[in-house]
Amino acid sequence: MSPSTTGGTSAAADTGSALDSAVRTYLGHLAVERGLAANTLSSYRRDLHRYLAILTGRGRADIDQVTEDDVRAFLTGLREGDAEHPPLAAGSAARAVVAVRGLHRFALREGLARDDPARDVRPPTPPRRLPKAISIEEVERLLAAATVEEGAAAAARGLRDRALLELLYGSGARISEAVGLDVDDLDLDEGFARVSGKGGKTRVVPIGDYARRAVEAYLVRARPELNGAGRGGPALFLNARGGRLSRQGAWMVLRAAAERARLSAVSPHTLRHSFATHLLDGGADVRVVQELLGHASVTTTQVYTLVTVQLLREVYATSHPRARG
Template sequence: MPRSNQLSYAGNPRPSTGELRIVDRHHHPSTPPRPHPRRHGPKSDAPWGNHPIFTRRNPAPAPKPPVERLEQPAIVTPATNQATPAKSTSAFDAPVRGFLAYCKVECGFAHATIAAYAADLRDLWVWMVKDEARSWAELSDARIRAHLQDLSTKQELAAVSVARHLATIRVFARYLLSTGLFEADPAEMLIQPKIGRKLPHAPSYEVVNQLLSTPHPDEPLGRRDRALLELLYACGLRASELANINLNDLQRDLGVVRVLGKGSKERIVPIARTALDHVEAYIEHDRPELARHDKPSQRLFLSRTGQPITRIVVWQIVKRHAARAGIRKIHPHVLRHAFATHLLAGGADLRVVQELLGHANINTTQVYTHVDRSRLKDVISSFHPRP
């Protein structure tokens, strides 16, 4: 049987926040298929020693004592939200770590993709322990189906989330098959469902303008929040893209910003004059007061403690000002939808909008053409021979 990747902690063998390092990476004769990078999943910069697969997703108010050994992690069951010792967790631990290391080293996946894989496998791990399984060798077609049914009915996950879990399980099963743990792939007969795409919700220009004018420059962090909202809408950025913008990415003399999107794809996006004015006001007045001299950062947007903001903080800022303005169903990606929809409604070319959004496939951008029906009516009335 081929060996799996052997992982150890740097330094003290007791689990700590130190990073893991690969001490013996054996190349399997049967290399598993390369997993397809997913589009979902939270971004995590946590070191391997503190990976989400071994930590709680929703910690209880009263923290439990730290786990003494890696072979006995505390697992939070979805039903009770209580930490319970895992049974034979060492049999579950090594394959998961090997798979995550394979995704990182061999496939070169982003942190967000690996963290999403880890979160999904953690849910499966919890399910296997609750079902009294002793190792991944007991993973079967029936268990996978029961786990997906539990996610859909008891945990009430959306269909797209259940489909994402299934994609992770299929990739992980093929990895275990390549290591010789299975004689047959238990997920081979499970077909990835096709999820219908919903039309994006795009608020009107009046609603967006109401949201953008909510932060007041005299309020604490008012200039920062106004610049953040303006840049989200003016450039159609994702929350993670906005949080990762550095000062040198902003070319104020040219009026453009360099954005690093999914898959580390770089694009240059022009900035509207109004948004650029608010960003310059924030850089001139507020950012010097937020920056920490002991821990300098090149990120454009900083928190009140001087730390770079995360995409979660961006989401919280948008939701807070939307609540103040009395606007419902607004989050950072809705402003991205509004950016694309308003451009197309104004007569912008679809290929240009695709380039600005950073979409690899124009079919992803084409969904915005179905949002604004007024433009379709204008085209028919203008060009149809019998209007």
């Protein structure tokens, strides 16, 4: 039987087998007890449904029938691809293997299985990719590109766009966190925002004077215009129809400003990466930056220190008279 996936589920996932039951129990554990974010849970579900399809094709119906060879065959299939799936990069394959290892570890701990066949199967190591930050001058160009245009509607959108981009750079928030903000999440007098991050964890971050002034201008002069239909409710950032601005809508705002500023190396995380890099370049402690970004581990944040070391090397190589022979 070949793996078959449609709309994020597979035929194997509907067999009602003991193996399928173990997967459903594990996903329920991740949703209820671990509180995984919806997007993360969706990725786990998709990866495990593909795993179920592979195991069903190899004649496995119970989790105790799964062998280490089955797990390794799944990893090989991820990297090589098949008629229905393109080959996965190391990072994506690693995520799927982590989901599988978590399933078997959970099954062993809960008494659903007698062994853990995935114990010795290591996820592939993705190549280290340094975060791509832009310079302070480029950030200023990007922010200036969110201009106030002629006409009431266009002017309101311009104020919103400037407030959004200033807030992203001033707080280091993810785009999804920024569009999830409600008006009551802001304390503009003190210059703080209460952000809901991954896994539903909340953190309080400073937003800086530039962002505070931009958000104040948006709230006073633009949000009432955009909220004409009253659909926005408590949402801070509204779209042209008065509803909450979506993550895709915010990404379009960023991309449009980048095009006007003639910047090509821009992604949804560009201002977040730049926020972290510029803080470290300015002498901030890495653990403070960790808290501001909402990273669970300082190891995640330390990748930004590699960016600053790279900058030091470049400055040294171009500035010191004896850097090059």
